[in-house]
Amino acid sequence: MAVRLKRVYDDPAPDDGFRVLVDRLWPRGLTKERAALGLWAKDAAPSTALRQAFHRDGLPWDEFEASYRAELAENPAVGALRDELARHPVSTLLYGAQDPERNHAVVLLDVLEA
Template identity: 45%
Template sequence: MIHCKRVYLEAEASDGQRVLVDRLWPRGLSREISAFDEWLPDVAPSTQLRKTFAHRSEAFADFRAAYRRELAAHPEHWQRLLHWAASGTLTLLYAARDEVHNNARVLTEFLEDELQRHDSPSSPVCYLGEFDGD
């Protein structure tokens, strides 16, 4: 199960694994008392994409498509998140004020799609030639 939550909100036991998924460190947050398990800045949108989006809700559809392409090109950045989500509760933390139009929401959707894809049985065509007896 994957949740999204602003990094400034109180940690709860139900959050499970808490991971900050922003490229920049959140303003006003002390590194010494941060209540999360991991910070993965590389899973966040590229600097160029983040600046182009600029948290404008009217640009969210384009941002979402571009960010999903970035994620698809770099599975090494999100594989650990997929593992954590498959084995328990994962809470993706973000600093944006907009709770709907942000990178954590897109990442959640992407990871949920990946989990569903991994849980789906493969078609027999995928195994063509695997069991020829050679």
């Protein structure tokens, strides 16, 4: 099982495999057709309070990452997502954030691969 990360606003590609949106909110201006999703795993995204603390209130990355890992450790959606990804040889986790290195999908991928 290979899992990749990609910004949801980037064009879908054949090598994306099974495409999974891992944001809690639907990306602005994106149609469902253009997103070309196999699954919207919004329950695996950070809680609304944590997302707002990071994006709106300026929670430092290290604190966000630790808090999100704690949420993921108790989130049954993580196991369900891991099981679904195991059914596909290649999957791509899609996120809307602009920063490719400091976003929740990076943390989620690390947890899924552990």
